[in-house]
Each structure stands twice: as C-alpha cells, then as structure tokens.
Amino acid sequence: MPDQQIFPDKERILIGISSCLLGEKVRFDTGHKHHSYISNTLGQYFTFHPFCPEMAIGLGTPRETIRLVEREDGIHAVGTKTEDHDVSIALRDVAEQQKDWHKDLCGYILKKDSPSCGMERVKVYKGKNPKQLVPERIGAGLYAEVLLKNFPNLPVEEEGRLGDAVLRENFIKRVYVYRDWQDMIESGLTMKKLLEFHAAYKYSLLAHDQDRTRALGTMLGGGNKQEVESLSECYFVEMMRILKIRATRKNHVNVLQHLQGFLKNNLDKEDKAELVETILKYRDGILPLIVPIVLLKHHFRRHPIEWIDNCMYLNAHPGELMLFNNL
Numbered sequence: 001m002p003d004q005q006i007f008p009d010k011e012r013i014l015i016g017i018s019s020c021l022l023g024e025k026v027r028f029d030t031g032h033k034h035h036s037y038i039s040n041t042l043g044q045y046f047t048f049h050p051f052c053p054e055m056a057i058g059l060g061t062p063r064e065t066i067r068l069v070e071r072e073d074g075i076h077a078v079g080t081k082t083e084d085h086d087v088s089i090a091l092r093d094v095a096e097q098q099k100d101w102h103k104d105l106c107g108y109i110l111k112k113d114s115p116s117c118g119m120e121r122v123k124v125y126k127g128k129n130p131k132q133l134v135p136e137r138i139g140a141g142l143y144a145e146v147l148l149k150n151f152p153n154l155p156v157e158e159e160g161r162l163g164d165a166v167l168r169e170n171f172i173k174r175v176y177v178y179r180d181w182q183d184m185i186e187s188g189l190t191m192k193k194l195l196e197f198h199a200a201y202k203y204s205l206l207a208h209d210q211d212r213t214r215a216l217g218t219m220l221g222g223g224n225k226q227e228v229e230s231l232s233e234c235y236f237v238e239m240m241r242i243l244k245i246r247a248t249r250k251n252h253v254n255v256l257q258h259l260q261g262f263l264k265n266n267l268d269k270e271d272k273a274e275l276v277e278t279i280l281k282y283r284d285g286i287l288p289l290i291v292p293i294v295l296l297k298h299h300f301r302r303h304p305i306e307w308i309d310n311c312m313y314l315n316a317h318p319g320e321l322m323l324f325n326n327l
C-alpha cells in the first residue's frame with residue numbers, strides 16, 4: 001500500500017519558517033538558531049519559505065532587542081532599552097503584506113519566545129510602574145498573531161515543541177491534511193469529494209476525538225449540493241480543530257481494533273492472535289504505535305479491501321519520518 005495513495009505528491013510541500021531556524025544570521029546579535037531536525041529531516045519533504053519580520057521592517061543586525069509591553073491601548077513591541085522605539089505597527093503591517101505567499105503555505109514553523117515570531121507563551125511585560133514591569137507568559141509575537149488571525153486553519157508550530165513526539169506527529173499530520181484539502185479544493189469541490197475526504201480521514205480523526213468526529217460525519221450527512229461550499233468551510237474548521245487535540249492511546253487502540261475487525265474473515269487463528277496481542281501491547285505501552293500499524297498494513301496488503309488503500313490513518317505521512325516510532 002503506497003503512502004499518500006489517493007493524494008499523490010505533486011510537488012514538495014511549502015512551509016513558512018522563521019529565517020533564523022534555517023541558520024540565517026538574522027538575529028539581534030547577528031547569530032542564528034539553526035534547527036538541524038527541521039533542515040536535515042523535514043527539509044527532505046518540505047520546501048521552506050524563510051522570513052524574518054524584524055529584518056523585513058528594516059531593523060538590521062546587530063540591533064536592539066525588543067519585548068512585548070502591555071499598555072492601555074494593547075500590546076506593543078518596543079526596544080528593551082529605548083521605550084519609544086515602537087515597532088508594533090510595522091510588525092503587524094509586514095505580516096499583512098505577506099498574505100500573498102502565506103496563502104500558498106501548508107504550514108508554518110515559528111521561533112518560540114520571540115516577540116515577533118512566537119506562537120504562544122511569549123513574555124508580556126506588565127505593571128503600573130514602567131521601571132518595574134513584570135513578565136507574564138501570555139502573549140504571541142506580533143507577526144505570528146496576524147498570521148494566525150488571517151489563516152486560522154493553517155498548521156502552525158514552534159520549533160521547541162517539535163521535540164515532543166506527539167506534537168511533532170500532530171503538526172506534520174496536519175500539514176499533510178492541509179495540503180490534501182487544498183488539492184481537493186483546487187480540483188473543484190463536490191459533495192462526493194467532500195464525503196470521500198471524510199471517509200479517508202475518519203479514522204485519523206477518531207484517534208483525536210471520537211464524539212466530535214461522529215458529529216462531523218453527521219454534519220456532512222445532512223449536506224446537499226447547494227450548500228457544499230459553506231458546508232466544506234465549516235467541515236474543515238472543525239476538522240482542523242479536532243486534529244489539534246492530542247490523540248490518545250485509548251483512541252488509537254479503538255481505531256486499531258476497529259480496523260482489525262475488517263480482517264476477521266481473512267486471518268487464521270495465529271495471525272489473529274498475533275494482531276490482537278500487538279494491539280494490546282501497544283495499549284500497555286510495551287510497543288510503539290508503528291508496530292500494530294505495520295502489521296495491519298501487512299495484512300491488508302495480503303487481503304486487500306478497496307477503501308482501505310484510501311485510509312489516511314495508515315498513511316498519514318511518509319514512513320521515513322518515523323513519526324509513529326515514538327508514540
């Protein structure tokens with residue numbers, strides 16, 4: 001069963017990225033924050049569009065560092081030494097000006113903690129006395145904030161969180177889903193395609209939230225041709241929200257057992273027992289998720305079922321990325 005069979009790779013996937021993560025010397029101190037997993041591993045599958053908002057607004061290197069400060073009229077990005085060096089409007093404007101290429105992206109990797117690029121938990125300095133401001137991790141970088149507002153469904157992650165196996169798999173899976181969705185829309189949306197898309201991703205979604213996935217299926221069941229565009233918009237918003245929820249081991253077991261059920265008339269006693277035991281060992285944390293998935297794919301290859309070739313749960317992303325090996 002080839003990976004990504006129903007949504008063949010037309011070209012490499014375009015991902016936006018904070019320039020410093022690719023090793024570009026754009027940081028305030030003329031340094032960079034090269035991330036080798038991103039460039040060496042993800043770089044084999046993704047094409048990166050690097051962008052440094054602080055360089056884009058003309059700050060140059062080296063430069064005074066900036067920080068987020070809460071004022072009466074909202075959050076400002078200002079110099080850490082020069083309070084009236086306020087680049088808030090410039091950072092927000094430059095984000096708006098990038099919409100033309102942002103719309104072609106299938107994901108974005110941002111530099112954590114940055115007052116420009118950070119996705120969340122960026123320090124915001126607060127307090128009545130300007131000389132004694134206290135930081136709270138409640139903000140987002142001003143460039144990132146506009147990006148997230150303009151493209152709320154876009155998979156976005158910070159490099160620091162890619163070290164977590166669950167978050168890494170989650171982000172990359174969402175990138176592939178997003179790409180497949182864009183391809184489907186470009187090919188001309190129909191109700192039939194929307195239903196096929198849901199059928200392809202149903203098991204992936206079930207691993208994240210069973211109730212919400214069922215509700216999503218019910219929502220599609222009530223659709224008709226006239227409303228396919230508005231229905232698809234609501235569908236995709238909810239789909240991406242469900243996929244952001246952490247998939248649980250319990251839900252994965254449920255999905256694996258469900259898929260195992262489609263083989264019940266094809267496997268002999270020994271093969272059945274082996275599959276049951278493999279899933280239970282995954283449930284108990286003895287085996288990683290990749291083992292029952294490989295075994296299921298092996299059995300489905302020997303006992304083909306037409307629709308299973310389109311089951312994206314078994315083909316979520318390229319096997320070489322080994323994203324199921326640590327789950």
Ligand code: SF4
Pocket residue numbers: 018019020021026027028051052053054055111114116117
């Ligand atoms: S975090 Fe963003 S603004 Fe800062 S150097 Fe990196 S790309 Fe530039």
